[in-house]
Amino acid sequence: MTAFLRSPLYELAIAIFLAILMALGASASASAAKIDDQFRSWLQNDLWPEAKAKGISKKTFDAAFDGIKPNLKLPDLVKPGEKATTPQKQHQAEFGSPGAYFAEKTIGAVTAGGRAREVANARTIAAIEKRYGVPGEVLLAIWGRETGFGAAKMPYDAFEVLGTKAFMSTKKDFFRTELLAALEIVERGLAPVGAMKSSWAGALGQPQFMPTSFLKHAVDFDGDGHVDIWNSTPDVLASIANYLVHYGWVRGRGWGFEVTVPETVSCSLEGPDQGKKISQWADMGIKRVSGKPFPASELKAEGFLLMPAGRSGPAFIATPNFYVLKEYNTSDLYALFIGHGADRIAHGDSNFAGSWGAVGGLYRSDIAALQRALEAKGYDVGSADGLPGFKTRRSIGKWQAKNGRAATCFPDAGLVAVLK
Structure with missing residues (x-):
């Protein structure tokens, strides 16, 4: 056996194999170098003229992209000259019961952490509630869900992420707009280049604002003259509140109520375009799971049937504020997580009365x-x-x-x- 392994044929095979590996490595390196060159050309000949027209200085532009290369490990990229492809088959079973989204480990960490921070930041939260009318528990739930109250690290350079995606992602136009907004943040002195740390999607700071949202909604609430959503808790919470108010948060209303829906009420009545007065839903036999009546102040207000798992899960009458939460993340389950988490921060741990059925398991x-x-x-x-x-x-x-x-x-x- 040993003699065979040391035979000239074996050694030749090994040499050929190593040569192939070296050739592949060289090819990959050459391809990456070519993309780097194309990226630098795109920056100077395509992006810079538009940035300049929008008031970005050459100093800011060069500082933002100093040493930046495309990050080819980011998702949803299309290399120059190639066409986007859609997988014909997805093998990951992405949909178990929606109840998995509310795993106690996750929501418990958000609610326990929220209660602790509610006490530690009581004066700040009271001032934010007074100005914006958004309950502090809602702000805490979003903060906890987005970045674990700031514990999640922002490992990426925002200009690397946004630059890569504006150059070669499947949503070039979206990320180009965000990239130009990031340059504006630096140009206006709202944050230095070195502070522009983001998620893999280019979302900034503890509230996970995209740069356009930063420009529209981030506020200096601690009064130090700087908007800092990376390090200042008052700025983080007030910026989230300002965001929600911009999208129509109704002061004095919650997000919704868990309810029971009789079989006589069709689950197909769900949706934000099929609202009724809450008194009308009550007249149809829909009741709060707590046994309490709907608040008198809510009866004439509009509510919406929400059944995230159809008949195989808890049901809710949502208020317009639920759909404001969806402006933060378009998922029904995300908005429900925030509403439920806020309720738990305010009133103590309790799960939904309705149970999530064994649905899902589909591609x-x-x-x-x-x-x-x-x-x-x-x-x-x-x-x-x-x-x-x-x-x-x-x-x-x-x-x-x-x-x-x-x-x-x-x-x-x-x-x-x-x-x-």
């Missing part, structure tokens, strides 16, 4: 196929993106009712098989 591509099938039948699912949003959920319920099935308003394997 995103399966849900997208289901959505396309419903679209072909004339249903409005929002978009065939593989995400079961409220338009998809209620379309499922309408199709089920029309075809003599019990309306569940949530995708399952049997439904996919029937409709695909």
Whole structure:
């Protein structure tokens, strides 16, 4: 055996193998170097003229991109000269029960951390509540969810991330706008280049603001003359409050109520475009799980049916403030997490009264196929993106009712098989 391993044929094979590896490495290095050169050319010939026209100085521009190269490890990139491709099949089962989003380990950390910081920052929070009308518990829940109250590190250079994505991502225009906004932040002296640390998506600081949101909503609440969403707790919390107020937070109203929905009320009535007075929902037999009546101040106000897992999970009557929370992150589950977390910070730990059913286990591509099938039948699912949003959920319920099935308003394997 030893003689065979040392044979000339074996050594030749090893040499060929090593040569191939070296060639591949050289090819990859050459490709990366070519992209680097294209990036520098793009910066100077494409981005700089627009930045200059928007009032960015050459000093700021050069400082922002000093030593910056495209980060080819970021997601959703398309190399120059190539076309974006969409995977034909997604193998990761992305959708278990929505209840997994509310794992006690996650929400418990947010609520316990929120309560501790509520005590430590009581005066600041009271002042923010007075000015903006947003409950402190909501601000704390967002802060905790976004960056673990600032514990999550921002490991990326914002100009590396935004520059890479503006040059070669699948959403070039979006990131170009954000990149120019980041340059404006530095140009206006709101933050130095070295402080511009971000997430892998280019979101800044403890509230995770994109640069355009920073320019619109970040505030100096501690009065030191600087807007610092990386290090100042008053600035972080007040900036989140200012953001929510901009998108219509209604002072004096909460986000919603967990309820029971009788079988006589169709789950297809869900959605922000099918609101009713809360008194009307109550007249239909919808009740709070606590057994308490809806507050008298809410009865004439508008509410919306929310069933994130259809009949296989808790149900809610949401207020317009719920949809303001969705402006922070477009997911129903995110907004519900924030609302529920805020309630727990304010009133103590308690889970939803309703339980999450054993639904899910589907591939995103399966849900997208289901959505396309419903679209072909004339249903409005929002978009065939593989995400079961409220338009998809209620379309499922309408199709089920029309075809003599019990309306569940949530995708399952049997439904996919029937409709695909």
